[in-house]
Amino acid sequence: MTAPGIRAALAADPGLGAGNVLHKLIEHGAPLDGPGMTFDTAVDDHPAGHALTLGELRDAVAARAAWLSAQGVGPRDPVAVYVTTAADCFLHFMALNWLGAIPALMNPNLPGDVAAEYIRRLRAVGLLTDAEHRRLLARSDRGLELGFRIDAVYDVTQTPAGDPAAAPAPYRHADDDPIAITHSSGTTRMPAAVTQTHGNLFVGTRLQRLRKPKARGTDRILSVLPAPHAAGIMAINHALCNRSDLLYLSRPDDGAAVVDAIERWRPTGVFGFAVTWAELARIDLASRAVDSVSLWYNTGDCAHEPHIRHLVAVGSHETVTREGVQRVPGSMFVDGLGSSEMGHSAFHITHTPDTERYGRCVGQTHDFVEIKLLDPQTGDEVPVGEVGLCGMKSASLSPGYWNDSLNTYRNRRNGYYLTGDLLYRDEEGYFYHVDRMVDAVDLGGGRWLYTAMSEERILKDCPDILDCTVVAVPTDDGVVTDVLLTLHPWADPDADWEPAVRGSLSAAAGATLRRVLVIGEDQLVVGPTGKVRKFLMRQRHAAAAAAAATPVAAAAANSAATQVATPVAQESGAL
CATH class of the missing domain: 3.30.300.30 (ANL, C-terminal domain)
Structure with missing residues (x-):
C-alpha cells in the first residue's frame, strides 16, 4: 500500500491511538522494509545511525516485550523508565505498551534523589534502567528503597535477549487506557507525574497530521525533543504515521551536535524545544550546511524572536516561479505553546523570513482546542487586550496527575484546565504569551x-x-x-x-x-x-x-x- 493509502487507512481507524501505532501500521499493510526509526546509538546488532526498517523496529520491540512478559510485567503495571538514550526510552515505551503496561518515562537528567522520590510517588512496580542511572539512584539518600522488590529493577542491556516470536498478542487499548506517564519540567519543584492516555495523546496526530495534507518539511525529521517528554511520543507517532524518516538524538541540549547531525543526515525538518533554538543561536548557521532544512518545529515554551529569525534566515524551501518549482533560501518556523498536561500544543503560528508578528505571539488555537483567558481571582473571562490566566478545554488534555488527585482538581476551574500561562488576545484572535503565573x-x-x-x-x-x-x-x-x-x-x-x-x-x-x-x-x-x-x-x-x-x-x-x-x-x- 502507498504511503497516502496507509495514512488514509490510519485516519479512518477508530482503534488507532498513541499506544499502538506500530501494530496498526503493520495491520494496515505498511511495508516492513519501509521507514521505522533511526537512533544515534546502537540498537541490538545494528550500529548507531542505522535506519531501522519498520520490520526491524517491530522485532526489536517484540524482543523486549517478550523478555518483560517473562518477568511477569503485564497490563496496568506502572514501570519507571530511567535511561540515557532515546533508543532505550522508545523501544521500552513501545514494548511496555505492547503488554498493556504503563511506562513512566523519566528525563535522564533528573538527579538521583529526585528520581528516587519520584519513583516512590509513582508506586511503580518495576524500574527499567541502565548502569549510569542505577548508580545515581544508589548514591541518593533513599538508595534503591523505592517501595518495590529489588529484583524488579531491570537492566536494559538484558531486555533485547527476548525471543520476538514469544511476544504475546499486543494489548488492545481503549481510548482512556493510560499508555504513559510523563513528567513536567520541574522548574519550580518536584516534577509532576502527568498521565497520558491512548486517546488524549493522539488527538493532534489524528486531526492535524492524518486528516490534513502532509506538512511541508516532514519527509525527513530530526528530533531533538527530550525523548521522555509527551512531545517525544507525539514526534515518533507523527513520523511513523506519515511514513517519514526519523532520526532521534539522545542529547537535545548540545547545539553543536544538533548542527553536526543536520549536516550529516540532511533532514528537511527539525523538531525541538525553545532551549535548542537558544543553543543554535550561538552558531553561525550561514557558514554551515543546513540548507536541507525547510521546517523548524517548536513546542513547549514559545521561542524568542531573535532565535526564530536566526533560523528562518537559513535553510531553504520550495516555491513556484516562472521557471517552475525551485528551491530558494529561507525556511519556516512553526511555533506554539504546549505542555505535558496539554497533550498537544494549543496554539500555532508559522514564521518565515518576512514575518513581522512577534512580541511572543503564539498564534491562534488549533481546531480541537477551546481557550478562555480568565481573571485569576474571579474566574471570569477577561476582555480582549487584557492579560488573563489561560484556561483550556480539549480532547488532547491529560486526564490528570498520577496518584495526585489534589493537584488534578486544583488546576481545574469551571471545566477548564488552568495551564499556568498568562496571555492576552488581540482583536484578530491572535494570542500573546507574557509569562508564567509563578514568574509574574x-x-x-x-x-x-x-x-x-x-x-x-x-x-x-x-x-x-x-x-x-x-x-x-x-x-x-x-x-x-x-x-x-x-x-x-x-x-x-x-x-x-x-x-x-x-x-x-x-x-x-x-x-x-x-x-x-x-x-x-x-x-x-x-x-x-x-x-x-x-x-x-x-x-x-x-x-x-x-x-x-x-x-x-x-x-x-x-x-x-x-x-x-x-x-x-x-x-x-x-x-
Missing part, C-alpha cells in the same frame, strides 16, 4: 512585571545579547529585579549593559531594576529539560541579598533556599 510579579496599583515578556524585549533590542534571565526578588522595600545576561562571543563582557537593558523594559519593570550582570552558564539554575529554574534563582538571589545584610540573616536565607532547592521536600504540582 504584582507590583501593585494594577502594574505587573512579566519576566518572559521582559526577556523578549531585551533580546529584541540588544542583538549582542545571546540570552537573558529576568529574576524579580521581593524585598522589605519592594520588588527588585536583576537581569542576568549571556553574550554572543563578539560582545564586550565589560561594557555597561544597564542603559540598554533598562531602555528595553517597561516603565514598571525598569523602576525595579537593581543590577545587570553578565554571567557564565554555570551560574544559571536549570531543570532537566534545560529550562531556567527561576523559582530557585529567586531563592539564590534572596540568600545573596541577605548575605550582604547580616550573617544571621544570610544563614536563615540560605537555609530557606536549601529547603526549596531540595526537590524531594516539595509537594508535586503543575504550575
Whole structure:
C-alpha cells in the first residue's frame, strides 16, 4: 500500500491511538522494509545511525516485550523508565505498551534523589534502567528503597535477549487506557507525574497530521525533543504515521551536535524545544550546511524572536516561479505553546523570513482546542487586550496527575484546565504569551512585571545579547529585579549593559531594576529539560541579598533556599 493509502487507512481507524501505532501500521499493510526509526546509538546488532526498517523496529520491540512478559510485567503495571538514550526510552515505551503496561518515562537528567522520590510517588512496580542511572539512584539518600522488590529493577542491556516470536498478542487499548506517564519540567519543584492516555495523546496526530495534507518539511525529521517528554511520543507517532524518516538524538541540549547531525543526515525538518533554538543561536548557521532544512518545529515554551529569525534566515524551501518549482533560501518556523498536561500544543503560528508578528505571539488555537483567558481571582473571562490566566478545554488534555488527585482538581476551574500561562488576545484572535503565573510579579496599583515578556524585549533590542534571565526578588522595600545576561562571543563582557537593558523594559519593570550582570552558564539554575529554574534563582538571589545584610540573616536565607532547592521536600504540582 502507498504511503497516502496507509495514512488514509490510519485516519479512518477508530482503534488507532498513541499506544499502538506500530501494530496498526503493520495491520494496515505498511511495508516492513519501509521507514521505522533511526537512533544515534546502537540498537541490538545494528550500529548507531542505522535506519531501522519498520520490520526491524517491530522485532526489536517484540524482543523486549517478550523478555518483560517473562518477568511477569503485564497490563496496568506502572514501570519507571530511567535511561540515557532515546533508543532505550522508545523501544521500552513501545514494548511496555505492547503488554498493556504503563511506562513512566523519566528525563535522564533528573538527579538521583529526585528520581528516587519520584519513583516512590509513582508506586511503580518495576524500574527499567541502565548502569549510569542505577548508580545515581544508589548514591541518593533513599538508595534503591523505592517501595518495590529489588529484583524488579531491570537492566536494559538484558531486555533485547527476548525471543520476538514469544511476544504475546499486543494489548488492545481503549481510548482512556493510560499508555504513559510523563513528567513536567520541574522548574519550580518536584516534577509532576502527568498521565497520558491512548486517546488524549493522539488527538493532534489524528486531526492535524492524518486528516490534513502532509506538512511541508516532514519527509525527513530530526528530533531533538527530550525523548521522555509527551512531545517525544507525539514526534515518533507523527513520523511513523506519515511514513517519514526519523532520526532521534539522545542529547537535545548540545547545539553543536544538533548542527553536526543536520549536516550529516540532511533532514528537511527539525523538531525541538525553545532551549535548542537558544543553543543554535550561538552558531553561525550561514557558514554551515543546513540548507536541507525547510521546517523548524517548536513546542513547549514559545521561542524568542531573535532565535526564530536566526533560523528562518537559513535553510531553504520550495516555491513556484516562472521557471517552475525551485528551491530558494529561507525556511519556516512553526511555533506554539504546549505542555505535558496539554497533550498537544494549543496554539500555532508559522514564521518565515518576512514575518513581522512577534512580541511572543503564539498564534491562534488549533481546531480541537477551546481557550478562555480568565481573571485569576474571579474566574471570569477577561476582555480582549487584557492579560488573563489561560484556561483550556480539549480532547488532547491529560486526564490528570498520577496518584495526585489534589493537584488534578486544583488546576481545574469551571471545566477548564488552568495551564499556568498568562496571555492576552488581540482583536484578530491572535494570542500573546507574557509569562508564567509563578514568574509574574504584582507590583501593585494594577502594574505587573512579566519576566518572559521582559526577556523578549531585551533580546529584541540588544542583538549582542545571546540570552537573558529576568529574576524579580521581593524585598522589605519592594520588588527588585536583576537581569542576568549571556553574550554572543563578539560582545564586550565589560561594557555597561544597564542603559540598554533598562531602555528595553517597561516603565514598571525598569523602576525595579537593581543590577545587570553578565554571567557564565554555570551560574544559571536549570531543570532537566534545560529550562531556567527561576523559582530557585529567586531563592539564590534572596540568600545573596541577605548575605550582604547580616550573617544571621544570610544563614536563615540560605537555609530557606536549601529547603526549596531540595526537590524531594516539595509537594508535586503543575504550575
